[in-house]
Amino acid sequence: MRKKQMIETNRRMGMSEPLAISGVYLARDERVIQVRSDEPLTVVSSAVVGGDLERTKHIVNMHVHKSYDCRAPKDDLQLVARELGIIEPFVGMMTAAKLDRAQVIVECDSQTTVIAIVTVGLSHPIAAGVTPAHRAEPGTINSILVVDAQMTRAARVNAIITATEAKTLALIEAGNRAPHGGFASGTGTDAIVIASTERGSTVEYAGPIAPIGALIGRAVRRAIQNALHAKKEGRIHCFSDKERRGLYRAIYDRRDVRSHFTSEPIADDVLARLLDAAHHAPSVGFMQPWNFIIIQNREVRRNIHDIFVSANQAAAELYDGERRSLYNRLKLAGILEAPINLCVTCDETTLRGHGLGRQTMPETALYSTVCAVQNLWLAARAEGVGVGWVSILDVDELRTTLRIPEEVVPVAYLCLGYVTEFGTEPDLEIKGWEQRAPLAGLIHFERYGATDEVRAGELLSSISTDRESKDKS
Numbered sequence: 330m331r332k333k334q335m336i337e338t339n340r341r342m343g344m345s346e347p348l349a350i351s352g353v354y355l356a357r358d359e360r361v362i363q364v365r366s367d368e369p370l371t372v373v374s375s376a377v378v379g380g381d382l383e384r385t386k387h388i389v390n391m392h393v394h395k396s397y398d399c400r401a402p403k404d405d406l407q408l409v410a411r412e413l414g415i416i417e418p419f420v421g422m423m424t425a426a427k428l429d430r431a432q433v434i435v436e437c438d439s440q441t442t443v444i445a446i447v448t449v450g451l452s453h454p455i456a457a458g459v460t461p462a463h464r465a466e467p468g469t470i471n472s473i474l475v476v477d478a479q480m481t482r483a484a485r486v487n488a489i490i491t492a493t494e495a496k497t498l499a500l501i502e503a504g505n506r507a508p509h510g511g512f513a514s515g516t517g518t519d520a521i522v523i524a525s526t527e528r529g530s531t532v533e534y535a536g537p538i539a540p541i542g543a544l545i546g547r548a549v550r551r552a553i554q555n556a557l558h559a560k561k562e563g564r565i566h567c568f569s570d571k572e573r574r575g576l577y578r579a580i581y582d583r584r585d586v587r588s589h590f591t592s593e594p595i596a597d598d599v600l601a602r603l604l605d606a607a608h609h610a611p612s613v614g615f616m617q618p619w620n621f622i623i624i625q626n627r628e629v630r631r632n633i634h635d636i637f638v639s640a641n642q643a644a645a646e647l648y649d650g651e652r653r654s655l656y657n658r659l660k661l662a663g664i665l666e667a668p669i670n671l672c673v674t675c676d677e678t679t680l681r682g683h684g685l686g687r688q689t690m691p692e693t694a695l696y697s698t699v700c701a702v703q704n705l706w707l708a709a710r711a712e713g714v715g716v717g718w719v720s721i722l723d724v725d726e727l728r729t730t731l732r733i734p735e736e737v738v739p740v741a742y743l744c745l746g747y748v749t750e751f752g753t754e755p756d757l758e759i760k761g762w763e764q765r766a767p768l769a770g771l772i773h774f775e776r777y778g779a780t781d782e783v784r785a786g787e788l789l790s791s792i793s794t795d796r797e798s799k800d801k802s
């Protein structure tokens with residue numbers, strides 16, 4: 330199963346691009362970064378695969394998911410290398426960092442060129458000397474440094490020190506801290522490769538103030554700075570954690586409510602916020618086709634309830650046997666119990682929006698109204714107000730009762746009120762009518778019908794991790 334998964338999710342790499350050091354090339358996609366050299370590079374590395382190698386033409390940095398189980402990294406890297414057509418010994422690393430954010434930095438002086446190819450994953454920052462020993466988790470800073478020079482063995486070790494110091498400095502400068510205290514000096518599984526072409530004059534020193542060390546330090550520091558900046562930029566518009574949790578809570582804890590209404594009235598300011606939330610829904614061409622009929626009058630609600638009762642009886646007759654008796658046991662409306670009923674309508678004839686977006690899809694007016702309903706539903710959950718949608722109604726009778734003109738569509742009939750409880754799951758699920766479908770089976774890749782439960786499972790695996798950590802907090 331593991332093998333199948335690896336093979337299926339891998340693809341051939343795209344074209345490789347020549348780097349600023351002649352004979353050295355870079356190929357990358359979202360799955361793998363590959364540095365390839367026409368001539369063997371002399372290497373020293375802490376890589377998972379090929380850490381003992383002295384010479385190689387291939388350096389690979391492979392992406393793994395955050396939930397990667399770390400059981401057989403060498404096997405997985407070998408598999409990917411084989412797929413890339415690498416038959417010789419290679420140096421291989423892994424990272425959960427996004428490879429499209431890999432930084433490729435070139436630094437040169439009159440003597441030599443240094444290229445840093447750095448991926449920055451900072452999910453598990455540590456402070457060396459502070460963080461206690463613990464199990465490794467993916468979330469890694471991987472640095473590949475290609476140096477166009479001959480280097481002594483001591484210079485290579487020197488280069489590792491310089492690159493590491495530059496990395497740590499960039500992290501500290503950006504204010505990154507580790508969970509056990511102290512500034513982050515890196516992550517628990519950072520890896521480095523120093524690869525030299527062994528051309529030109531011999532370099533003996535690569536400390537931070539040696540010419541080549543200065544290039545290495547600058548390249549690594551810039552790479553980390555850029556990566557951290559890119560990460561921040563990408564998230565600059567996102568809500569704070571607390572705000573996001575609030576939004577997702579409204580989404581996950583929203584329920585269709587038909588029972589447990591209390592008689593507590595909904596204050597005008599709360600109702601106003603709900604209507605205004607609805608009014609801020611997206612709409613095609615900004616046509617805002619919605620209108621809201623607030624229904625509190627007992628007589629009107631009784632009429633609507635009667636319409637529901639006959640429609641519900643007719644609906645029940647469409648089922649047989651056990652399904653019918655289950656249907657009859659369901660409570661499918663709270664028209665009389667809820668203090669406010671609200672009918673959300675859609676005027677498809679409104680000139681607002683000048684028809685934009687509707688020539689091709691006229692039904693988008695209705696879709697827009699449904700977006701308004703969902704806005705109201707979520708806002709209501711945040712306000713502690715239960716909402717139940719009743720569609721078991723004869724539309725013509727509803728129109729007549731509420732005097733809705735023919736060109737206006739009654740989209741949603743809603744029952745609103747404070748409730749003594751919100752179910753943790755849909756009522757229809759609890760009562761055994763229907764279950765939530767597994768999301769992985771509903772995701773198609775590139776074309777309809779191309780579901781891939783393994784790939785979708787991988788895509789969705791962070792949700793369970795997020796939920797677990799939320800449960801713990």
Ligand SMILES: Cc1cc2nc3c(=O)[nH]c(=O)nc-3n(C[C@H](O)[C@H](O)[C@H](O)COP(=O)(O)O)c2cc1C
Pocket residue numbers: 583584585586587660661662718719720721754755756757758
């Ligand atoms: C368009 C629409 C019409 C609905 N009509 C009814 C209805 O007539 N009676 C009812 O009990 N629930 C109705 N529901 C609520 C669904 O049964 C409910 O959303 C679903 O079971 C999932 O439960 P949840 O909303 O609590 O997550 C409707 C929902 C939608 C979106």
